[in-house]
Amino acid sequence: MATPAEGSLRRFSLAIDAMGGDHAPQSVLDGLELAAERHPQARFLLVGDEAKLTPLLATRPGAAKLCAIRHAPDAIPGDMKPTQALRQGRNSSMRLAIDAVAAGEAAGVVSAGNTGALMALAKIVIKTMPEIGRPALAAIAPSSRGDVVMLDLGANVQCDARNLVEFAIMGDAFARAVLGLPAPSIGLMNVGSEELKGDERVRQAADVLRGGSTGLNFHGFIEGHDIAAGTVDVVVMDGFTGNVALKTGEGALKLMGGLLKQVFTSSIPARLGYLLARPALERLREWMDPRRYNGAILLGLNGVVVKSHGGTDAKGFAHAVDVAMDMVTHGFTQQIRESLSRLAPETPPLVARQD
């Protein structure tokens, strides 16, 4: 059952798109079986092909206890364009799962399906919170001092100062709910050369956040290296910068991983060295496991929307469910409303939008 904070009238904690992802529906159901252990109080609306789901659920007793199946005759292919998905996907598992959130039956939705389709459908069907100008895409990344929330990661290629302030508010609520931090520190991404004080919108957003009306724990400006250093708990930036930063960081880690593999297979002593250091290296690998950081979250809608990576396995999908459950049970949406209500009403039109 959902907590009272998110509406006790809802019958389901989450609607699950059972048919989305490379290994669906098996990986989805295996993920729910794992998630069931951690969330025995949850109820899931499992949306998809009933004929396929029924026997799969029968062999997964944990998930079976928490799931109700809703039949969806179609599924949205991974390469379908968002506009097509909108027109042709009305009976798809993704759409019907989203519909359940819009209708108030479930507090959120998790899908490992087509990202563009999920974002477009969720925005149009579940709709943006009235107080929020634009939803943002967030994710959790590892740092040397614990997990860090990054947003926006590409939902908005250009942002004005007001958008950035809203991202800060949403990132704060998200870090409270999912990382369990009582007062997450918020950093605003900027460039730090002495000569350049960054762009106008970033400076205006900082003025508002420094003003204190938002009640956030605002750290100030940060730079790119502060993400991995864990200088702050929440990294706020426009969607273009955020998308590039996330993928650049991932790329750098992947490069390093590939080089290490080369190192440890380059000679007999190096292979032996690997074997000796293996337990510690495995811990490192586990710590960096992308499945631990699976789940991109669309913040700012009238419901929780979590996108699991399409290629992930059961463990990765279960992590995406964890994130969604944390948001649902910790009153994420309510937290955003409270923070926004503290913003002075004259704040909205800080700068003309540029797109």
Add this chain to the structure above:
Amino acid sequence: MATPAEGSLRRFSLAIDAMGGDHAPQSVLDGLELAAERHPQARFLLVGDEAKLTPLLATRPGAAKLCAIRHAPDAIPGDMKPTQALRQGRNSSMRLAIDAVAAGEAAGVVSAGNTGALMALAKIVIKTMPEIGRPALAAIAPSSRGDVVMLDLGANVQCDARNLVEFAIMGDAFARAVLGLPAPSIGLMNVGSEELKGDERVRQAADVLRGGSTGLNFHGFIEGHDIAAGTVDVVVMDGFTGNVALKTGEGALKLMGGLLKQVFTSSIPARLGYLLARPALERLREWMDPRRYNGAILLGLNGVVVKSHGGTDAKGFAHAVDVAMDMVTHGFTQQIRESLSRLAPETPPLVARQD
């Protein structure tokens, strides 16, 4: 001696700010001693405190053969603001080195001093090439397929499409000169979510580059992970994105390095494993050595301007001198002029500048 391409009338290949950097002037002179082996044909104008430089040069025979000292009574402190440096730094080593480039005595300048001051003084004294709207800051980074040129790294927080096209042209000329590539591939940074086709300026710049009038080897759009993957030789982006991407990538590598150190000291077997794999790990460390990638280059001025990291040692400073010498001897400025002359004259005002 400078090559005819860069002007045979110049008496010096490079003017060197002998007093800039944390360990100046020793590190600078040690760097020149190393560089002298690789550039026996070069001539350096060593600008700084004559009383200090004369005895240091006397003990460095390689550098002594190529250097002439020009006395500068002052040095610009690391924390001086660019505006102050402009007003009060007229007799500083940095300023007099820059003056030598502006006067046509040297083809370029290398300094490990105050970044903001160097950028501001160089722009104002050496001046932007008449064909270029705005200079850009470039650097070389490692990738899994060789070195990659990144620009702009923060000289311009907002750019229009014309700026991005010019960055592509300058990056191409730089990669030819410094990486020795006959036709470097150029990538334009964008965000790749299906829903979002990136921002207007980026798309307009891509249209011009695809048009072919620039004669560049344009690969198309790339995303953040393509930097470390080495998908292209030159990564073009606005200065805000570039600054964040560079520092995020550096931060991720540093995080991984720190974690590896922890791994290899976490147990006796892991320490032993490190000893066995050490030669291969050392090669990895050498390959990633930040000194190999030392030098931020201000492109688009009427002369070569290279900023060495302030904290670097002799080896790092010598690398910065290598980069500057490559640019001077390969007719970098001439290459840019040729590419720009191919741009259709109606190209300039693609989009109104936003700042």
